[in-house]
Amino acid sequence: MTRKHYANLQGLMIAALCCFSLSLHADGLSSNLPIIIINTDASINAQAKVHGTMKVVNKAKGRNSDTDTPTDYDGHIGIKLRGNSSLSFEQKKYTIETQDADGNDLKVPLLGMPQESDWVLLAPYNDISMVRDVFAFNMWREMGHWAPRTQMCEVVVNGDYAGVYIFCEKIKRDKERVDLAKLKKGDVEGREVTGGYIVRVDAYDDGDATFKSKVKGEPNMESPTPTASAGGFGQFGGFGGWPWGGPMGQPSTVTWTVYHPKKEKLQPEQMAYIQDFVDRMEQSFQGDDWTNPDTGYQRYIDVPSFVDYFIHTELSLNADGFKRSAYFTKDKDPDDGTEAKMKAGPVWDYNLAYGNCNFCNANDEQAWVYEGCTTNPTPAFWKKLTQDPAFMKQVRARYAQLRRTIISQKNINRFLDSYAKLLSEARERHYAKYHNLLASNSQPQQSNGGWPMWGFGGNANPVAFFAAYTVASYDEEIQTLKDWFKKRLAFLDEQWGK
Numbered sequence: 001m002t003r004k005h006y007a008n009l010q011g012l013m014i015a016a017l018c019c020f021s022l023s024l025h026a027d028g029l030s031s032n033l034p035i036i037i038i039n040t041d042a043s044i045n046a047q048a049k050v051h052g053t054m055k056v057v058n059k060a061k062g063r064n065s066d067t068d069t070p071t072d073y074d075g076h077i078g079i080k081l082r083g084n085s086s087l088s089f090e091q092k093k094y095t096i097e098t099q100d101a102d103g104n105d106l107k108v109p110l111l112g113m114p115q116e117s118d119w120v121l122l123a124p125y126n127d128i129s130m131v132r133d134v135f136a137f138n139m140w141r142e143m144g145h146w147a148p149r150t151q152m153c154e155v156v157v158n159g160d161y162a163g164v165y166i167f168c169e170k171i172k173r174d175k176e177r178v179d180l181a182k183l184k185k186g187d188v189e190g191r192e193v194t195g196g197y198i199v200r201v202d203a204y205d206d207g208d209a210t211f212k213s214k215v216k217g218e219p220n221m222e223s224p225t226p227t228a229s230a231g232g233f234g235q236f237g238g239f240g241g242w243p244w245g246g247p248m249g250q251p252s253t254v255t256w257t258v259y260h261p262k263k264e265k266l267q268p269e270q271m272a273y274i275q276d277f278v279d280r281m282e283q284s285f286q287g288d289d290w291t292n293p294d295t296g297y298q299r300y301i302d303v304p305s306f307v308d309y310f311i312h313t314e315l316s317l318n319a320d321g322f323k324r325s326a327y328f329t330k331d332k333d334p335d336d337g338t339e340a341k342m343k344a345g346p347v348w349d350y351n352l353a354y355g356n357c358n359f360c361n362a363n364d365e366q367a368w369v370y371e372g373c374t375t376n377p378t379p380a381f382w383k384k385l386t387q388d389p390a391f392m393k394q395v396r397a398r399y400a401q402l403r404r405t406i407i408s409q410k411n412i413n414r415f416l417d418s419y420a421k422l423l424s425e426a427r428e429r430h431y432a433k434y435h436n437l438l439a440s441n442s443q444p445q446q447s448n449g450g451w452p453m454w455g456f457g458g459n460a461n462p463v464a465f466f467a468a469y470t471v472a473s474y475d476e477e478i479q480t481l482k483d484w485f486k487k488r489l490a491f492l493d494e495q496w497g498k
Contacts, residue, residue: 029066029161033426034058034111034153036121036167037066038094040079044157046087049078049097058111066156072110076101082120084203086351089463090434091125091163095170111151111167114176120148121155122166126463127351128437128477130164130427131419136316136350137168138415142406143308146178147346152419154426164423164430171327171346173198173260178346181332183261188269195332195340197274198260201379202325209263211275213254215282217323217377218370252377259327277330281342285384297381302343307394309344310385313369315407317488318353319362319466321369323376325349355468355484363468365487396496403489403498412485420478427474437463438472 029035040052056072057064078097086093096119100106105117124130133150140147148169155162173180173196180196187193204210256278258266281300290296313321325348331340352362360375361367370386372378385391405411431438464470471477 029154029156031064031154031426033064033164033422034072034151034167035064035066035068035156036153036165037156038077038079039158044079044081044092044094046081046083049080049095051099051103052077052079054079054096054098056110073098073108075099075106075108076103078103086123086125089123089125091123093123094121095119096121111153113149113151113169116169116172116174116177118170118172120168120170122168124164124166124351125434125437126467127356128471128474129416129419129481130166130423130430131416132350132354132356133166133168134419135412135415136312136347136353139406140308140312140345140347143312143402145305145308145345148177148348152422152426154429161429161433163433164426171198171259171348178260178329180260180329183270183332185265185267188267191333191335193269193273195330196260197258197270197330198327199274199278199330200257200259200325200327201254201323201376202257204255204257207263209258209266209271210255211258211271211278213256213282213379214279215254215286215380217252217254218372218380218383219252219374219377254323254377254379274330277342282379282381285381290384291388291390297384299339300341302341303391303394304398305343305345306385307391307398309347310370310382310395311399311402312347315488315492316350316353317355317362317365317367317369318350319357319360319373319375320349320352322382323372323378326379352466354481355488357466358468359466365484366491399492399496400498403493407489409482409486409489413482416478416482420474423474431474438470438474 035057037055037057038052040050042050044050044052053075054077055070055074057066057068058071059068076099078099080095081087082093082095098106098108098110098117098119107115107117109115110119122133124133127133130152134152137147137150148171150166150168153165153167155165169177171178173182178198180198183196184192256275258271258274261270277300281297284290284297284300287296292298327344327346327348329343329345331343333340355363355365357363360373361371370378370382372383469480471480
């Protein structure tokens with residue numbers, strides 16, 4: 001199912017939800033967080049960027065106010081909505097491009113981040129803690145890889161208070177972001193055609209350059225269809241798992257997208273090269289000698305990055321893990337004639353992770369993400385890697401190292417407490433704006449036809465469609481998240497050692 005088809009279905013759902021937003025004007029907004037003020041010439045949509053202006057107030061000392069002189073930026077932008085299921089939420093996600101007066105890309109440093117022109121405003125609407133994405137990105141960086149840098153902020157859009165947001169870098173080939181060789185239009189043969197590429201397994205539309213995997217994903221729908229997880233939605237596979245899975249869903253074919261270069265710049269020879277490389281990589285797991293260091297899968301993948309990505313994803317218990325927003329990179333081959341290997345990452349999209357979801361076994365602390373579920377298919381090589389004793393030996397060693405440092409319970413609690421303190425003021429405004437997020441009566445009731453239905457009394461909340469639990473306060477959410485990490489880590493300690 002393409003994003004275009006998805007959007008058509010989603011429009012019907014949005015109309016049915018009758019989610020009326022609470023309009024709060026931002027007159028006199030004062031915050032300990034940076035404030036971003038956006039005004040547009042036209043309605044912001046998901047199809048194309050519209051022109052607007054953006055002011056960023058981030059004073060080095062003291063509080064920030066929406067009436068202060070901008071510090072980081074005061075200029076033109078192009079802005080559009082982003083996301084799939086999140087398009088139905090009251091709080092919207094945005095893609096922002098800083099521009100000059102003529103609409104050209106304008107690279108600028110923002111909120112302490114290196115200069116670039118492409119940015120993202122992530123809306124933590126379906127994450128009561130507001131920090132799941134921040135934690136995931138931070139963990140990946142501390143593991144030694146690039147991940148989007150983030151800054152919590154408060155946002156005003158066209159005069160209305162829009163809540164707390166995560167301002168962050170967009171995944172992009174750049175020396176300060178995904179540092180790969182630049183693939184030029186004329187790089188169509190020899191060593192020059194070999195990199196750099198960013199590919200991903202994700203939702204896609206007609207504007208993307210895609211190809212189908214030659215290896216069936218997990219679970220293989222040619223086998224008996226797995227039973228939906230407890231707390232899930234049976235044949236529908238879950239709101240956040242489009243395209244639909246199960247009996248009425250897709251076969252177990254994984255679709256790859258060439259994320260960089262974009263389709264309009266990607267040359268036929270470049271597309272042929274990266275598709276062939278991915279085909280060879282995936283098929284290297286299928287032969288009798290697949291574990292041979294010289295002739296098997298290790299010829300094609302950077303094992304340490306795959307070890308880290310595996311641990312990172314399994315810890316997160318992300319309902320979309322491995323099969324949505326899953327990025328990989330392939331750089332240009334070195335001069336010595338060897339072939340550059342594919343690296344796993346960077347990481348992206350963890351709102352449905354860390355116990356925040358009720359389908360795809362994501363509310364079962366003893367489940368495995370690599371097993372897949374009845375939403376999108378998971379590339380088969382992740383499960384295959386668990387069958388290689390040498391790979392799992394590296395997983396156990398790396399996990400033991402991380403448990404003593406980055407993912408110790410003490411370190412995780414310290415991280416959560418620091419953000420709870422940082423957001424102690426802004427979260428009150430955020431939940432005054434989006435008051436249904438803390439309401440326990442916003443859970444859907446099952447209709448006779450098997451489709452969840454919402455009551456219409458001002459408490460409709462699409463987040464409740466897939467929420468694993470509800471909380472009455474932010475403090476309760478942070479404690480729930482701490483408890484979840486304790487349970488998940490206890491399970492992983494039992495499986496991999498500590």
